[in-house]
Amino acid sequence: MELPPPPDIVRAAYAELTVTDLEASRRFWVDLLGFVVSSQTPDTLHLRGYDELIHQNLILRAGPVPGAARLAYRVRTPGDLDRAEAFFAALGTRTARLPAGVTPGVGETVRAEDPLGFTVEFFHHAHYAERLQQRYDLRRGAEPARMDHFNIVVPDVRAAYEHYTHLGFGLSETIEDEQELYAAWMFRKPTVHDVAFTGGEGPRLHHLGFFAHESHQVLRICDILGSLNQESQIERGPGRHGVSNAFYVYLRDPDGHRVEIYTSDYYTGDPGHPVLRWSVRDPRRRDFWGHPVVPSWYTEASTVLDLDGNPRPLLSEKQPAEIVVGADGFTR
Numbered sequence: 553m554e555l556p557p558p559p560d561i562v563r564a565a566y567a568e569l570t571v572t573d574l575e576a577s578r579r580f581w582v583d584l585l586g587f588v589v590s591s592q593t594p595d596t597l598h599l600r601g602y603d604e605l606i607h608q609n610l611i612l613r614a615g616p617v618p619g620a621a622r623l624a625y626r627v628r629t630p631g632d633l634d635r636a637e638a639f640f641a642a643l644g645t646r647t648a649r650l651p652a653g654v655t656p657g658v659g660e661t662v663r664a665e666d667p668l669g670f671t672v673e674f675f676h677h678a679h680y681a682e683r684l685q686q687r688y689d690l691r692r693g694a695e696p697a698r699m700d701h702f703n704i705v706v707p708d709v710r711a712a713y714e715h716y717t718h719l720g721f722g723l724s725e726t727i728e729d730e731q732e733l734y735a736a737w738m739f740r741k742p743t744v745h746d747v748a749f750t751g752g753e754g755p756r757l758h759h760l761g762f763f764a765h766e767s768h769q770v771l772r773i774c775d776i777l778g779s780l781n782q783e784s785q786i787e788r789g790p791g792r793h794g795v796s797n798a799f800y801v802y803l804r805d806p807d808g809h810r811v812e813i814y815t816s817d818y819y820t821g822d823p824g825h826p827v828l829r830w831s832v833r834d835p836r837r838r839d840f841w842g843h844p845v846v847p848s849w850y851t852e853a854s855t856v857l858d859l860d861g862n863p864r865p866l867l868s869e870k871q872p873a874e875i876v877v878g879a880d881g882f883t884r
């Protein structure tokens with residue numbers, strides 16, 4: 553099928569999660585992790601990192617069930633909203649155009665239920681927020697700087713790779729063998745990724761990755777959670793990834809949504825940037841020090857909501873599971 557030109561996507565910008573206890577979520581995301589509150593209503597919190605100049609990197613909305621309501625990308629020009637609408641309409645997916653003001657801090661948006669089953673949103677216009685980068689006096693917790701990436705669980709990683717290739721994304725790293733693509737990392741901004749795919753029952757949101765500048769910020773949030781006897785919210789890490797070379801930790805919020813604090817990946821902006829391909833049998837691919845990946849990291853993920861806010865049905869995994877084929881500690 554000949555597709556119309558895709559929108560020129562700049563970067564992953566924000567996500568919306570539904571949460572069942574907004575006060576508990578505020579204690580986790582704001583008081584412990586250290587996100588900045590840009591605005592709030594009785595049933596929402598709009599949060600951003602300390603480097604971020606747009607209104608939000610994360611919207612938390614009180615809802616009946618935990619879910620991933622939307623993944624938002626900024627586009628380069630107002631005309632890219634028209635291109636986004638035409639692109640997804642040509643794919644036969646449901647789209648909606650929402651006026652400025654529906655989401656605080658951004659202009660008109662286009663939403664679509666993408667072919668992978670996720671609700672994605674595109675916006676161009678943004679009201680810039682107060683610059684807080686050098687307000688070191690305000691920083692807390694992991695001192696999150698900005699949104700880095702979305703990691704999504706899809707039943708067919710190759711189909712996800714092809715969809716995002718059509719959207720103009722570059723490929724930085726993969727986990728694969730001779731027969732299968734088990735995971736892929738794709739980018740628009742010149743870093744390792746804006747979106748990554750993990751194979752499994754989907755669509756589900758695996759995690760939101762937020763950038764911190766230094767590895768001590770990853771360690772500090774672990775110490776804080778330990779001090780408060782909330783160590784059970786540390787799911788995996790801290791450690792060094794093989795893929796991306798990033799230093800990381802994965803945490804679970806009060807509803808089980810997974811968040812990664814992520815630092816020190818690398819530049820990918822040159823033309824023809826070479827792809828780094830990891831063997832599914834290399835135990836360093838998920839953790840460079842060979843530490844086992846905990847089973848919950850492979851099996852648990854957040855439900856995705858459609859344009860109406862209803863949970864999406866799950867499709868089972870099409871390719872063999874990476875953990876069965878690969879060399880993870882808990883399968884040894």
Ligand SMILES: [Fe+2]
Binds near residue numbers: 701759760761812814
């Ligand atoms: Fe990640």
